[in-house]
Structures are given as structure tokens and as C-alpha cells.
Amino acid sequence: MSTIAAIATPSGKGGMAVIRISGDKAISIAKKVFVPFNRNIDSMKGYEACYGNIFNEEKKLDDGVLLIFKAPHSYTGEDVVEISCHGGELVSKEVLQSCINAGAIPAGRGEFTKRALLNGKLSLTQAEAVIDVINAEGKQFLQTANEQKSGALFKTTEKITDELLAISAQISAWIDYPDEDTPPVDMNFIQSQLKKINAELDKLLKSYETGKLMRDGIDCAIVGKPNAGKSTLMNLLSGYEKSIVTDIEGTTRDIVEEVVVICGIVLRLADCAGIRQTDDIVEQIGVKKMKEKLKNSQLAIAVFDSSREISQDDIELIKSLKDKNCIAVVNKVDLPLKIDMSIIKQGFSRVVMISAKNNHNVDEFIASVKQAVEIDNLDPSAGFIANERQRACVILAKQRVESALNAAVSDVSVDILGIEIQSAIEHLMSLSGKNISDEIINQVFERFCVGK
Numbered sequence: 122m123s124t125i126a127a128i129a130t131p132s133g134k135g136g137m138a139v140i141r142i143s144g145d146k147a148i149s150i151a152k153k154v155f156v157p158f159n160r161n162i163d164s165m166k167g168y169e170a171c172y173g174n175i176f177n178e179e180k181k182l183d184d185g186v187l188l189i190f191k192a193p194h195s196y197t198g199e200d201v202v203e204i205s206c207h208g209g210e211l212v213s214k215e216v217l218q219s220c221i222n223a224g225a226i227p228a229g230r231g232e233f234t235k236r237a238l239l240n241g242k243l244s245l246t247q248a249e250a251v252i253d254v255i256n257a258e259g260k261q262f263l264q265t266a267n268e269q270k271s272g273a274l275f276k277t278t279e280k281i282t283d284e285l286l287a288i289s290a291q292i293s294a295w296i297d298y299p300d301e302d303t304p305p306v307d308m309n310f311i312q313s314q315l316k317k318i319n320a321e322l323d324k325l326l327k328s329y330e331t332g333k334l335m336r337d338g339i340d341c342a343i344v345g346k347p348n349a350g351k352s353t354l355m356n357l358l359s360g361y362e363k364s365i366v367t368d369i370e371g372t373t374r375d376i377v378e379e380v381v382v383i384c385g386i387v388l389r390l391a392d393c394a395g396i397r398q399t400d401d402i403v404e405q406i407g408v409k410k411m412k413e414k415l416k417n418s419q420l421a422i423a424v425f426d427s428s429r430e431i432s433q434d435d436i437e438l439i440k441s442l443k444d445k446n447c448i449a450v451v452n453k454v455d456l457p458l459k460i461d462m463s464i465i466k467q468g469f470s471r472v473v474m475i476s477a478k479n480n481h482n483v484d485e486f487i488a489s490v491k492q493a494v495e496i497d498n499l500d501p502s503a504g505f506i507a508n509e510r511q512r513a514c515v516i517l518a519k520q521r522v523e524s525a526l527n528a529a530v531s532d533v534s535v536d537i538l539g540i541e542i543q544s545a546i547e548h549l550m551s552l553s554g555k556n557i558s559d560e561i562i563n564q565v566f567e568r569f570c571v572g573k
Contacts, residue, residue: 122199124150125232126225128213129572135208137185140216141572142202142225143233148189151202153223154216155187167191175206177219183212197233198240231569235562238554244275245554245565246504246511252568253336253507258380258387262335265505274504274511275553281321282549285522285542288314292539308529311538315526322519328505329512334419334494336507338380338387341490342415344442345424346434350452353477354424355392358383383487391418420493421447427474428456431464439468448489452477510565514552521545 124144130137142150152162157173165171170188174181185206195201206216221227229235234251237243243251250269257263288311343351359379378391393415415421421442425435449469451460455476466472471489475482506512525541528534550556 122236124225125228125236126150126217126220127228127233127572128217129203129233130208130213132210133208134210137205138208138213138216140204140206140213140220141228141233142204142220143195143197143199143228143236144225145200146224147200147202150220150223150225151187151189151204154219155185155204157187162187162189165189167194175204175216175219177215177222182215182219183207185216193240193242196242197236198242199236228571229566230571231566231573232571234569234573235566238562244272245557245562246274246278246507246552247272248554249507249511249565250274251573255570255573257336258338258382260382262332262387265332265335266507268502269504269507273502274507277321277325277504278549278552281318281518282546282553284314284318285546285549289539289542289546292535292542308532312526312529315522315529319519319522319526322515322522325504325506326512326515326519328503331494332505332507335387338389339420339490339494340389340418341391341420341422342418343390343392343422343424344415344438346426346432346438349424349426350477351392351424354422354450354452354475355379355390357477357480357483358388358390383490386487386491388490415441415445419446420490421445422450423447423469424450424452425460425465426453427451427458427460428453430459431461436464439464442468446493447471448473448486448493450475450486454481455479511552514548518545518548518552521548 122144124142124146126140126142129139129141148162154177155162155173155175157171160171160173162171167190168188170186172186173184175183175185183206185204188203188205190196190201190203192198192200204216204220206212217227231248231252234243234248238245238248247270250266253266254263254270257266291307291311343355345351358381378389381388381390423438423442425431447469449465449472451462451465451472451474453476454474455478462472471493473482473486473489475486477483506515521541521544525538525545528538528541547556554562
């Protein structure tokens with residue numbers, strides 16, 4: 122396999138840049154590029170570093186640090202050399218070009234991680250978690266992605282695969298060796314095991330939506346009557362004055378959007394125009410946009426003014442949110458209470474009383490958001506479905522397990538039961554990467570950046 126090289130740090134100016142080289146010729150290429158001070162690269166052991174000058178043939182490019190990882194104890198499982206230089210765009214590109222001139226070829230997208238997969242250093246699900254770690258915006262998703270990278274999903278699917286293999290082995294032994302006093306297939310045991318496995322796969326599938334919310338963020342529409350405090354809440358969560366706040370009703374006429382990270386959760390907030398009957402054409406357009414945004418949001422935050430009585434506009438809003446995942450925020454609790462709380466509590470299962478102006482009870486609001494999207498129900502150590510490829514594999518495995526369970530209950534041929542179980546095993550092996558085509562592997566690594 123050829124020796125590859127790439128810049129492993131983001132482009133742009135910075136304190137340092139790292140050029141990574143991986144392959145059988147990584148050390149010999151490094152010797153042509155890097156000259157240590159009072160040190161011989163050949164004498165260096167793995168996980169050792171040295172300081173020296175970086176050259177392109179006779180021309181000095183920079184001074185820097187060389188770090189060696191020797192196979193198989195490296196990220197890729199091959200000899201790996203990392204050269205750290207100053208972080209200018211030109212100098213890092215010059216160092217990379219020097220490595221290419223010395224015999225390396227440019228690495229493709231995710232090729233270092235791809236080699237880690239092919240060399241048995243990572244499973245496919247662990248490799249996919251690497252890009253999730255890189256792209257994580259919230260602490261909660263970063264934690265779950267790191268658990269995935271450590272093999273949480275792989276361990277879960279391996280456990281289920283082993284359970285299916287045990288059933289398959291019992292069936293195969295009975296079919297292949299009928300004349301050697303092989304115990305008959307215990308259908309009651311198989312039915313019990315398949316029901317248990319089906320429940321495990323169902324639990325895994327349910328983790329997909331929660332994982333997707335943590336990765337992509339939660340689309341939140343902030344809705345309510347004009348002057349209820351929607352924009353003040355938006356500004357509080359954003360940390361600065363994103364929305365204009367005045368005492369004049371109808372100030373917000375268009376949708377104001379912002380992405381915020383609160384307690385590790387990514388919220389994609391949309392401060393919508395206030396809901397009310399109006400003859401103002403511009404405000405009518407804002408209300409129409411609000412309704413479209415509300416329809417497509419994953420969570421609605423309905424804001425009510427506690428210092429005003431319930432109006433017909435409030436009643437209409439409550440009715441429109443009947444089937445929506447929603448949190449009712451009763452704002453301005455620092456003022457005398459005039460709102461009928463019984464109507465609010467009757468209309469919503471989650472009600473939080475806050476003062477957005479005074480930053481009162483915001484922690485309870487965040488706790489309600491986490492509860493509404495069921496993020497607290499996700500156990501990172503148990504693994505979760507992180508993308509559509511993984512989800513498709515689990516769906517197909519579950520379908521085969523259900524077919525096997527139906528076959529076991531219907532007392533059909535044991536051969537058919539064995540075929541269904543074997544098919545389920547193959548789908549789970551596709552999930553982990555043990556049984557996967559080169560085309561699928563290439564599609565996975567298209568998501569990666571060059572240098573990882």
C-alpha cells in the first residue's frame with residue numbers, strides 16, 4: 122500500500138500546523154524532509170519526538186518537531202510520522218509538497234481513518250464516530266460520539282450478533298449432524314431469545330431520533346402573542362441582543378434565527394412574529410411565516426404573558442399546539458399575576474414559569490427542553506444509531522429477526538428459521554463493517570475531511 126501524506130490541521134493562519142504521513146515508507150520519507158538536531162531518526166522509538174529543521178531538497182522551509190508512531194501501535198496501524206511546523210498556509214503547504222516530492226502521495230478524504238479500519242484498529246461504527254467527534258457542536262453529542270468512538274455501538278451489536286450466532290449454531294448442529302445424538306432444537310428457548318433480541322434492536326432503533334437531535338440540533342419555534350417576551354427569551358438564550366425588544370406590539374415581523382448551545386444541547390431557535398389579528402400586511406406575512414416555521418419545528422416554545430389575562434389569540438394558539446411537542450413558558454412572573462394558570466396547565470403537559478428579563482428560573486426551562494426531546498433518556502455507553510446507514514442495517518436485521526420469530530411460532534421448517542437468523546447476522550455484520558462492500562466504505566469516508 123502506498124504511503125500517504127496530508128495536512129491534518131485546519132487551513133488558515135495559526136500557531137502550528139501538522140503534516141501527517143502514513144505507510145511503509147513514512148520514516149524514510151521523513152528522513153528526506155526533516156533533519157533533527159543531534160539526533161538520528163533511525164534510532165528513535167515509537168512515541169518519541171525530536172526538534173529539527175524541515176527541508177525541501179536543499180532549501181530550508183521551517184524548523185519544527187517530528188513525532189514517530191511505529192506500526193502497529195499507531196492510529197492507522199502503519200508507521201506514522203507527524204511533522205509540526207509553524208501554522209501559516211504557505212509553509213504548511215510547502216512542507217506537504219516536500220513530503221510528496223520525497224515519495225508520498227496526497228491522502229484522500231478520511232484515508233487515515235480508512236486505513237485504521239482496514240488494518241483492524243477501528244470498526245466501521247467507530248470510524249463513523251470520528252467524524253461525529255470532529256463535527257460535534259454540543260457537549261452531550263460530543264460525549265456520545267466519544268463513547269461511539271470507544272466502541273459503544275460496536276459492543277452492543279456484537280452482543281446481539283453473538284446471541285443470534287448461538288441460536289444459529291444450535292440449528293446448524295441439529296441439521297448437519299442428525300445421526301449423532303444431537304439434541305433437538307429447543308423452540309421455546311429460541312422463541313424466548315428472539316423476542317429478547319427483537320426488543321434490543323427496537324431499543325437501538327429508538328436511539329436514532331435522539332442521537333439525530335443531538336447531532337443536528339433541535340429546531341425550536343418561539344411563538345406567542347406580541348409583547349409576551351419572545352424576543353427577550355431569545356436574547357437571554359443567545360447571550361446578546363439578537364432580537365429587537367420594545368414595548369410596541371408587532372416589533373418582530375420576520376423570523377429571527379440563532380443557533381445556541383445551552384448545557385451541551387444545540388438549539389436552533391426561531392423568534393417568530395407575534396400571533397394576533399392584524400390589518401398590517403407586513404405583519405400578516407410574518408404571522409404566515411411563523412405558522413410555516415411552527416409546522417416544521419421539532420419543538421414549540423409557547424410564551425405567555427403572566428401579567429395579562431388570557432385572550433382569544435392565546436386560546437387559538439393553545440388549540441394550534443394541541444398535537445405538537447411543546448413547552449409553555451409563562452413569562453414576566455416578576456409582575457402581578459393576572460393569567461389564568463388553569464387554562465395553561467390544561468393545554469400543556471410541560472409548563473415553566475420564568476422571568477426572561479430577570480433571568481429567573483431559566484434552568485428549569487432548560488431541564489424541560491431536555492425532557493421534551495428525551496435527550497436525558499439516551500445512555501451514551503449503550504451505543505446509539507448515528508446515521509442512516511446504521512439505521513438501515515438495524516431495520517433490516519430487525520425484519521429478519523421478526524420473520525424468524527414468526528417462523529418459530531408457526532412451527533415451520535427449521536431450515537427456513539436458520540436462513541432468517543443468518544440473514545439478520547449478516548445485516549448486523551454490515552453495520553459493524555465485518556461484511557461490507559468497498560462502495561459503502563467509500564461512501565462513509567466521503568463525509569471526512571482530508572487529513573483525518
